[in-house]
Amino acid sequence: MNVLLINASPKTNGNTAIALQEVQNELEKQGIETNLVHIGNKDIRGCIACNYCSTHGKCVFNDIVNETAPAFEKADALIIGSPVYFANPNGTASAFMQRLFYSTSFDKTMKCGAAVAIARRGGSSATFDDLNRYFTISGMPIVSSSYWNMVYGRLPGEARQDGEGLETMRTLGRNMAFMLHAIQDAKEKYGLPEREPHTMTNFIR
Numbered sequence: 001m002n003v004l005l006i007n008a009s010p011k012t013n014g015n016t017a018i019a020l021q022e023v024q025n026e027l028e029k030q031g032i033e034t035n036l037v038h039i040g041n042k043d044i045r046g047c048i049a050c051n052y053c054s055t056h057g058k059c060v061f062n063d064i065v066n067e068t069a070p071a072f073e074k075a076d077a078l079i080i081g082s083p084v085y086f087a088n089p090n091g092t093a094s095a096f097m098q099r100l101f102y103s104t105s106f107d108k109t110m111k112c113g114a115a116v117a118i119a120r121r122g123g124s125s126a127t128f129d130d131l132n133r134y135f136t137i138s139g140m141p142i143v144s145s146s147y148w149n150m151v152y153g154r155l156p157g158e159a160r161q162d163g164e165g166l167e168t169m170r171t172l173g174r175n176m177a178f179m180l181h182a183i184q185d186a187k188e189k190y191g192l193p194e195r196e197p198h199t200m201t202n203f204i205r
């Protein structure tokens with residue numbers, strides 16, 4: 001089993017990296033393979049609603065989104081880590097997640113999801129809630145921890161001082177490993193839940 005971790009911070013060794021590495025180490029201790037992709041230092045534009053992906057199965061912009069999509073398809077879980085910018089995920093995280101989830105049509109049912117928010121002071125809950133919504137529209141169970149997944153720090157490295165935040169990350173790693181095993185067992189025993197053909201109902205009346 002393997003978990004794809006996405007670092008949306010522009011900083012390779014910033015606080016988001018510290019938080020994600022804490023989850024990653026715990027997952028690996030539990031025998032889960034991990035793959036951490038740094039997207040926050042890439043030039044990622046937003047979705048232009050061209051719907052190229054609906055006919056081509058990939059985004060019209062051939063960048064890190066398309067490069068990461070096959071790893072997401074193979075992964076059993078996705079963890080997105082974003083610094084908090086103005087009480088939201090940063091623009092790179094939002095552009096990446098919107099285009100990744102819109103442009104990929106493979107079934108994400110029962111892949112686990114988790115969001116991690118890193119802030120100096122405020123907006124972590126809003127960021128956490130925002131990022132979790134990609135999972136809840138995709139049949140992806142959210143893995144929780146002993147607290148909401150947030151780690152505090154301003155300057156790179158300060159996150160190491162947030163003992164409770166790092167504990168939350170380690171617990172997230174252990175809980176995710178448990179859920180991955182449980183879902184694997186359940187898939188073997190029961191198979192994936194049946195999917196209905198999708199009904200689009202637009203509220204235009």
Ligand SMILES: Cc1cc2nc3c(=O)[nH]c(=O)nc-3n(C[C@H](O)[C@H](O)[C@H](O)COP(=O)(O)O)c2cc1C
Binds near residue numbers: 009152157
């Ligand atoms: C444009 C910008 C907006 C920010 N907005 C917030 C904010 O709303 N709340 C907050 O607590 N920290 C805010 N921060 C601080 C970062 O979230 C914080 O420094 C974080 O540790 C950065 O993580 P990184 O080292 O992984 O990049 C902001 C930083 C930047 C650059």
